[in-house]
Amino acid sequence: MKIPVYMDNHATTPLDPRVFDAMRPYFAEIFGNAASRSHSFGWRAADGVEKARKQVAELIGASPKEVIFTSGATESNNLALKGVAEAYASRGDHIVTAATEHKAILDTLKHLEKGGIRVTYLAVEKSGLIDLEKFRGALTDSTILASVMYANNEIGVIQNIREMGKIAKERGVLFHTDAAQAIGKIPVDVAADNIDLLSISGHKMYGPKGIGALYVRSRDPRVEIAAQMDGGGHERGLRSGTLNVAGIVGLGAASAIAKTEMPGEAKRMAAMRDRLKDRLLAGLDHIAINGAMDARLPNNLNVSFGFVEGDALLMGINDVAVSSGSACTSATIEPSHVIKALGAGDELAHSSIRFGLGRFNTDEEVDYVASRVIEVVEKLRELSPLYDLEKNSGA
Ligand SMILES: *Cc1c(COP(=O)(O)O)cnc(C)c1O
Numbered sequence: 001m002k003i004p005v006y007m008d009n010h011a012t013t014p015l016d017p018r019v020f021d022a023m024r025p026y027f028a029e030i031f032g033n034a035a036s037r038s039h040s041f042g043w044r045a046a047d048g049v050e051k052a053r054k055q056v057a058e059l060i061g062a063s064p065k066e067v068i069f070t071s072g073a074t075e076s077n078n079l080a081l082k083g084v085a086e087a088y089a090s091r092g093d094h095i096v097t098a099a100t101e102h103k104a105i106l107d108t109l110k111h112l113e114k115g116g117i118r119v120t121y122l123a124v125e126k127s128g129l130i131d132l133e134k135f136r137g138a139l140t141d142s143t144i145l146a147s148v149m150y151a152n153n154e155i156g157v158i159q160n161i162r163e164m165g166k167i168a169k170e171r172g173v174l175f176h177t178d179a180a181q182a183i184g185k186i187p188v189d190v191a192a193d194n195i196d197l198l199s200i201s202g203h204k205m206y207g208p209k210g211i212g213a214l215y216v217r218s219r220d221p222r223v224e225i226a227a228q229m230d231g232g233g234h235e236r237g238l239r240s241g242t243l244n245v246a247g248i249v250g251l252g253a254a255s256a257i258a259k260t261e262m263p264g265e266a267k268r269m270a271a272m273r274d275r276l277k278d279r280l281l282a283g284l285d286h287i288a289i290n291g292a293m294d295a296r297l298p299n300n301l302n303v304s305f306g307f308v309e310g311d312a313l314l315m316g317i318n319d320v321a322v323s324s325g326s327a328c329t330s331a332t333i334e335p336s337h338v339i340k341a342l343g344a345g346d347e348l349a350h351s352s353i354r355f356g357l358g359r360f361n362t363d364e365e366v367d368y369v370a371s372r373v374i375e376v377v378e379k380l381r382e383l384s385p386l387y388d389l390e391k392n393s394g395a
Pocket of ligand 1: 010011071072073074075102104149151152153178179180181200201202203204210211212
């Protein structure tokens with residue numbers, strides 16, 4: 001076992017060596033500009049790009065021409081939300097989203113609000129899930145777009161995207177989902193799930209950083225988006241800029257691997273995740289799991305440890321890479337907006353730890369992480385007068 005143990009796969013995943021192998025030639029002999037139409041250097045690069053576009057499309061049940069390459073899910077989210085707000089400005093000015101979205105959605109919407117867009121931020125239930133009737137009730141005649149993340153990056157809960165997409169479709173509202181955490185981990189199908197726009201990130205699925213994609217539905221309905229980057233007219237004019245060919249090839253390879261390996265991998269992740277959960281629950285009292293267990297990514301566990309500061313715990317387990325509920329905006333120690341949205345107090349948010357399992361974790365690492373966490377929590381609680389009080393009052 002290698003120390004430190006990496007168990008923070010919601011922040012980023014390591015590059016799969018097979019993805020790296022697929023990318024390697026595109027840093028060397030296949031260096032052409034994919035937009036060069038007059039020679040084989042350009043053609044070979046373009047072939048790599050189009051193969052990757054097909055691989056990404058196949059993973060989500062799309063057609064290749066509906067896939068727009070971007071620099072990542074942050075850009076895809078910006079392009080989807082700003083692009084729709086601009087293209088559909090004459091139709092309406094209202095967008096519906098969830099309080100637990102990633103900052104790449106929330107901050108983009110804040111920006112749009114300054115320009116006159118009205119946004120409804122739906123509260124979530126204690127489970128982290130959005131109530132479908134509340135979702136339905138939020139859609140009005142002036143709603144142009146609903147944007148709800150597929151799976152949450154902190155607590156891993158999977159929203160009922162298929163039903164929300166259906167409700168949006170019935171109301172004639174476009175439906176976008178930030179699927180950065182879901183793609184490659186659980187099956188996603190843009191047709192069955194009634195999705196009009198979907199954001200993907202390469203580095204959350206064992207691909208490279210700095211590459212992503214936006215799926216834009218081309219029929220039933222044909223979705224219009226206004227470009228947010230002007231220039232040479234790449235990507236059907238929706239995202240100008242010379243293509244990151246090696247990154248795109250990497251995203252394609254990562255998609256192909258995910259498509260074939262997802263079923264087995266999901267089972268393995270869930271087994272490791274449950275092993276971690278069972279060990280923590282057996283070893284410690286006063287711990288709480290944040291978010292629904294029965295609608296959760298197979299690789300996620302988010303736990304609050306009562307009477308312990310998350311950041312103190314992180315420092316104690318310094319040979320294990322996980323993150324705390326207050327690490328998201330790590331410049332300031334603000335409790336996680338996601339854990340707070342579950343109705344938990346600041347205290348629980350401050351004591352929450354996110355475990356993100358990944359393709360390269362092992363049972364041995366799970367056991368090590370569980371025992372290190374138990375050891376450090378016990379040590380910290382020994383110093384806690386509040387825990388002492390609680391223990392004695394219970395006895
Ligand atoms: C990581 C992440 C993003 C940002 O993706 P980048 O490719 O790093 O820009 C957006 N949304 C969610 C849910 C994420 O987990």
